[in-house]
Amino acid sequence: MADKINRVVLAFSGGLDTSVILKWLQQTYGCEVVTFTADLGQGEELGPARHKAELMGVRAEHIFIDDLREEFVADYVFPMMRANALYEGLYLLGTSIARPLIAKRQIEIAREVGADAVSHGATGKGNDQVRFELGYYALAPDIKVIAPWREWDLGSRTALIDFAEKNQIPVPKDKRGESPFSTDANLLHTSSEGKVLEDPWAEVPDYVYSRTDDLVAAPDAPEEVTIEFKGGDGVAVNGEALSPAMLLTKLNELGKRHGIGRLDLVENRFVGMKSRGMYETPGGTIYHAAHRAIEQLTLDRGAAHLKDELMPRYAELVYNGFWFSPEREMLQAAIDHSQAKVDGTVRLKLYKGGVHITGRKSPHSLYSEKVVTFEDDAGAYDQRDAEGFIKLNALRLRLLGRRDQG
Template sequence: MKEKIKKVVLAYSGGLDTSVILRWLIETYECEVVTFSADIGQVDSLENVEANAMKTGAVKAYVDDLKETFVKDYVFPAFRANVIYEGQYLLGTSIARPLIAKRQMEIAAIEGADAVSHGATGKGNDQVRFELGYYAIDPDIKIVAPWREWDLNSRTALMAFAEKHGISVPTTHAKPYSTDGNLLHISYEGGILEDPWAGPPDDIFTLTTSPKDAPDTPEIIEITFEGGDPVAIDGKPLSPANLLAELNQLGGKHGIGRIDIVENRFVGMKSRGVYETPGGTILRQAHMAMESITQDREVMNLRDSLIPRYAQLIYNGFWFSPEMEVLQGLIDSTQTHVSGVVRLELYKGNCTVQGRKSDHSLYSEAHATFEDDDVYSQADAEGFIRLNALRLRIRKLMQRKEAGRNHG
């Protein structure tokens, strides 16, 4: 017997899956449904999403512009850590899920809803990300995950349900892959990409020009940082969302930010994904360059040793966990002096650092120079080397003694 639900807030994109879910919730649980659609910079338009939700049976539809919040409070904190998952993935989908879950729960509180719902499947990571977020905010919330309950387990079945109930959906033909996009990236998975040996079709990409077709002339840009966050491009101050959008445009023009990876999902299986992250790729490169002259070596080594764990927490959906709070606090404390300007060259899929400067620079030309100087005694290096070699020398001496005894 299904749990009694009075009102549910559905994370609603307006696509086939969530449009069907909206009607299915009404019929299956005989409850009121409030939809919530987050504008976080995705390519798909949300222009008609409210009208479609109401037409399909929603009692109320929220469409919230969260682009600035997304970049300021989710993307920038992660990029202060130069975050990266399994060496390549910049976590574009993963970083967005806690924001959506948080706002969805806020709406549930406003509307007096006793349940929330999402369209994530039972095979993927998103179900975990959404639901861990829900429970972290309200341990007593009821969750409806239709893909784990219903028998509409094919696109054909979904289309038949939509047609039966007069549900307007944006497309009626099978897409060769599934996508998820926002201001940080767009992803492509499934369908024709499920064979890891098959290369992605040339026409799959939407944010970036092919490096082969990118401009033959390099473009030089400068990014200004304050306290670890980018604040301006070429001296022009920009809001977080507008800055990332501008970097997306620049990176896209020059074919920067394409990756094709096989990643390890939290639920246990491997998944092949193709991603475009033009602005994020530029931003990460620039931030690392800024840190290279403003970060203490051992502080940076300590922080970098924690990044695989930090990235895994985001990927696995633990944004609102106590360990995440501790890690974010440590990361933020390292960014106090990460301020200055980085100059980069964008050219045919590459983003190359050309220069960096900061009022907080730890780089000392007087100490690093190959020319004559008055601040560094090269003879000091001898004692430094001998002290560091001491354990290596002792180990070798012991090995010699052991070898002598064995041959004696």
């Protein structure tokens, strides 16, 4: 028999899975369900989620639809971008970085409405169940978590549709067939996985792409763009000051037009298996390149190289769901400290899926034309100093060589 639950907050999209979950929670636990739908810039109309929740008996005051776009970019995407985080050297972590914010808001709502449990629609095979639940437990250690996919016997799409029909849950006609692939979207990216994408040798069909235009149809002339940074965060595009969410929205528009940000990836999930996915991150790809370019001018070599050493660990923590862990917060503090003088402007050209840096400038630049020039440096650098520098660094190599050569 299920544990006694009085009220549960469900992460609710209004789609087939979470609609079935809502009814299943009501039936299995005999509890009141509070729905929470996050607007993270997924580009979908969220009104139907409210209507669906009302249709299924959720009280109006217990339907939460929150616009979290600015918080998402300012407090989650931008801090991650300061780290230049790439999971397994390629993935810009678009799904991973959204989960801690959803978990945080769910816990906040649970406290507001006096709920004793939270629930999500992640399956028992994926990473999202881990990300959601690590977030829940970090913020509310004693919260009850209900993960229906690990409890019920509805093991297929057909079973979900049958359950929906028996319980008068509306199922749109276009949802009755077998879905060719699943998607997750937010302001940073769109991910597509499953079904037609499961064979890593099969090319991704054109109809999978939704956030990036085809390279063949992309403009035949490059487009020049400038991004301005302050304290390591983007603040303006082409001279226009923009909020974090609006800045990423603008870069998404530019990236989409030029087919930028497609990634076909076979990754290692935290739960142990490999999976193949198609990620589209148009604005994030442009932003990532620009941020690295401004750091090239403003970060000392030691700081820059240390950041690159820390980055894989940081990215792994985000991917695995440890956003609220002390080690991620420690790394963030170090990374943020490095960004104090990461100010300036980067100029880029966007062309046929490519992002090309063409210039960068900063009031805090460490680059010195006087020192680096091949022309007369007027005494700024004494080349004779290099001899002692080289001999000191070669000393141990020379000692090893003498020993090994007898």
